[in-house]
Amino acid sequence: MEYSVKDLETWNAKIEKLVHEFGLKCYDQEFQLISYNDMIALEAYTAMPARYPHWSFGKSYEKTKTLYKYNLTGLPYEMVINTDPCIAYLMKDNTLLLQILTIAHVYGHNDFFANNRLFVEGTDASTTTEMFKLHGDRVRSYINDPSIGYAEVERILDAAHALKLQTSRVVGEKRVSEQKLRQRLIDDYENKVEGTDFFGKRNDVPVPNIDKIPIEPEEDLLYFIIKYGKLAEWEKTLLEIVRQETNYFLPQIETKIMNEGWASYWHYTILNALDLPSGLHLEFLKRHNDVIAPALGGVNPYYVGFKIFEYLDKTYGRDKIFEVRTMDRDSAFLRRYLTEDLCRELNLFEYKKTGNDYVIKEVSDEEGWKEIRNNLSSSCGLGSVPIIRVVDMSKKDYTLTLEHVYDGRELSLAYGEPTLKYVQELWGRKVVLLTVIDDKKVRLVCDDKKIVKEIIQS
Structure with a gap:
């Protein structure tokens, strides 16, 4: 069905009216229509067109573009940024119904950004665009500086990117x-x-x-290195840029299931209240089911979040879902409200490798579903990232001692050792990491980018 910008404005006005009637409290909303090439670029730069240059963003762009070219992946229907006013991008190639659905979906995200405590306490939506632009300008100035140059900037950014999630788990601390x-x-x-x-x-x-x-x-490794390391000022500034941008994205990492579930719940509720023409209504049902379709071999955050909010609304009422939207993050959301019945309805299970075999655990009894729920809760968001923290800095030779907070999950050395080398790259002196491997306390010593493993207790 052909449509014009005027048609989108008309549908947006209808949706915005329902948004207010349902009690959503949003920032002012702005929409931009873009091509699929623009969408690929925005996805690579995490929706920030003015972001600083780095090879990882280009790699992401080329990968997505190639997969999309050969029909091996789709593209987001929309992309929305936590800014005030809230900026959202819609693809020009979307059908009219898809634009209507995504506009309603965007208002759900907008309300979540404006009211969830992690975003309220951890970000300043009014300065987001300016922050990313200033960071981009500063990084480009270092790249163009003959005394620094791209290679040196890339060296610091590579290390900073490897360590950026080793930070405080308290958003807005x-x-x-x-x-x-x-x-x-x-x-x-x-x-x-x-x-x-x-x-x-x-x-x-x-x-x-x-x-x-x-x-x-x-726990904030970049903060500690900035404060106590022997880096040049421009190097510390690069670390602080990565640190600030990571802090901006932390609420999104910690609320992926809630955020997508909330937006999906509201696009479904709003479109059902729009009294769509029959032709659009049939497409709406198909598109909605596509959005919340279960993921084979994984967890679809849209699906899980939508089903939990739907359950909460039916069981406790509309006030409850607004309370949950305001107060929780994914880990608490799942632990409190993912019930045994929902686990069964969502067909959740987990598998573990034992020797050469994989053992599947299903929701077969009370302990089984609780274990699945708890494991999902503890592994979502930053729960999937090991906690590495600084415990000591020798005043004699500046040896830095790190500790892996062991919770029963071993540190993957395939990732841990390269990351440790990045710490040593920035610190410039010997770095020691304490961890547990095969139930043995182990010391990994990194000096001059070489790592030695020492067993300190059986």
Whole structure:
């Protein structure tokens, strides 16, 4: 069906009216029509057209373009950015119904960006566009600087990209100054020493080492390297650029299932309320089912999120889903609301390799579905990224000691060792990583980009 921009404006007005009636609270919304080539480019640059240059973005562009050319992958119906006003891109080649559906879907994302606490506390939507543009300009200035050049910029960005998710899991975290942190530790120690136990004896409290660096384990590796490393100012600036942009994307990483589920729930609800002509309604049902179709061998976040919000609305009412939208992230969302019945309806299962065989665990009993739910909850978002934190910096030779927080999941050395080399590249001195492999405590020592594995306890 042929349509004009005026037609889209008319449907957008109808959708926006329903958005307000249903109680969604959005930023002002802007739409842009783009070609499929533009969509591929935006996807490669994570919807940020002014982003700094790096080979990984070009690689992503060429890969997606090739797969799309040979019909091995599709493209997003839309792309929406967490900005104020909210910017969304629609593909010109979409059918009229698909444009209507994606416009409604975008308003769901818009409402989620504007109200979910991770976005509210962790990002400033009003400055997003300017931030990415300034970062792009700064990186290009270093590339064009004869004393620095592209190769050196690429070297630092490669290392920063490898480490960017080794950061604090507390979105929007406000840091306490080292002076205040030291004083807090002293106060805590003195209060504990002055107290007595049940039998009237003084508690045995260890004296805090307030001269240690870091005072407490530090999960934000780039922050620590910027603060204590021996890098040039332009190198620290590049690390800070990557760090700031990672912080911007963290809420999206942590709420993928909720965000897509919320947008899918609202495009479905809004289009059902639009009283679509029969021809468009049939296409709507097909397109919606395509969006929330179960993924073979994986988890479709649109499907899982949609089904949970649908369940919450039917069970607890509309106020509940708005409360959940505001307060939760994926890990809590799944752990609290992915019920046994939903696990069965979603046909969830997991498999593990035991020797040469794969063992499948299904939702067969109470413990089975809980284990599947808990594993899915603990592995979504940053839960799939191992926690590596700084625990010590030697004041004598600046050896940096890192600790892998072992939770039963081993660190993959195929990824861990190259990443450790990137830490050493930025730190410039010996780096030690403590972890557990085959139930043995292991020390990985990286110096001059060479790694030695030492077993320190059987």
